Amino acid sequence: MAVILIIDDEKAIRKTLTEILSFEGYEIDEAENGEEGLKKFKAKTFDLVLCDIKMPKMDGLEFLQKAGEINADIPIILISGHGDIETAVEAVKKGAYDYISKPPDLNKLLITIRNAMDKSVLVTETKVLKRKVSRVQEMIGDSSPMKTIKETIEKVAPTDARILITGENGVGKELVARWIHEKSNRSKAPIVEVNCAAIPTELIESELFGHEKGSFTSAIKQRIGKFESANGGTLFLDEIGDMSLNAQAKVLRALQEGKITRVGADKDINVDVRVVAATNKDLLQEVEQKTFRLDLYHRLSVILIHVPSLNDRRDDIPMLVEQFLKDICADYGISPKTMDDASIQLLQDYNWTGNIRELRNVVERLVILSDKKIMPEDVKSYVLPK
DSSP: OOEEEEEOSOHHHHHHHHHHHHHTTOEEEEESSHHHHHHHHHHSOOSEEEEESSOSSSOHHHHHHHHHHHOTTSOEEEEEOGGGHHHHHHHHHTTOOEEEESSOOHHHHHHHHHHHHHHHHHHHHHHHHHHHHHSOOOOOOOSHHHHHHHHHHHHHTTSOOOEEEEOOTTSOHHHHHHHHHHTSTTTTSOEEEEETTTSOHHHHHHHHHOBOTTSSTTOOSOBOOHHHHTTTSEEEEETGGGSOHHHHHHHHHHHHHSEEEOBTOOOEEEOOOEEEEEESSOHHHHHHTTSSOHHHHHHHOSEEEEOOOGGGOGGGHHHHHHHHHHHHHHHHTOOOOEEOHHHHHHHHHSOOTTHHHHHHHHHHHHHHHSOSEEOHHHHHHHTSOO
8 A cells, every 4th residue: 555645734635635545545644844744754655745835844845855865766746825836836847746736636636646656666666677787786895705705806807717606505606706707808798697506407408508409309499508698708607516417528628628519419619708607515525426527626616716604704794784775675665774783783693594695685574574763673573583
């Protein structure tokens, strides 16, 4: 249910608008002046604001300016008396969505509100999409392990050296791979990811190298593999410890010779690809168990980067939480929420078995279930085990 804040010093106007909009299914909150309205605007997330222009203590124009500094994405519709029309038009130029005259026309009021909310949804969706495609997420943290990783990336990214990234599930190995690509000379070409653990053994070769039409039962047309798709760029082989020995042999050949062969084809194809691999397994132990090729391990591990668990970099948790709060609130199109120091300390003391991925999920849960400021009781209720 959408929540609307009505700010007007005339009780009769507030009552009328509340009755009309409540009947239409909206949840309503009221304030009798701009000062009270701004306090509520700061404390609670609204989908839309109806605000009178002439009010004591703080008028509608001052409220418009201050509310825009807090969250410019929430549409504000001004309520204007006959003598306020010119002021209302000027306010629209300064960021108000629209204005309605007193006494409000029911049809115009409802249409204006509906259009404002539709536009607000589109603006939020557009911002989310732009954030997702515009650039790589920042590597957050100033702990000693993170400083070492960042320094290593700065040194090795401009080269074509193959890199093996190790670490537990959820620590951010993919993010490290993407930053290596972002800072490399191949950044204008694609980075192509293959999750070796998610692809069935019988399909991994086709996924990596492509296939010709009719090369097997379901091959109804020719397919380009990930090596070709990443030509000129970076191929990120995630969870490479789960790759079959047969596929490992073909990847080794591709790394040695810079050539691949599609399944069902005889012709070699030259590829120029930088390979970055990642695993949560001890590959040398896998070599001893004869499930991973030693020669491939040496080909992949020119540079080794180990990403520590979140429990080994607890000093980074405040920075991570701050960024996650900002990103998640932006994704949901709500005013930014904050977390007090005591709550953050509880998170720093927690045992993070799921690492960064678990922390982000926890912050998202707190954003959804908590009020404007996330308090220790929220963490105890929604995060800590009972």
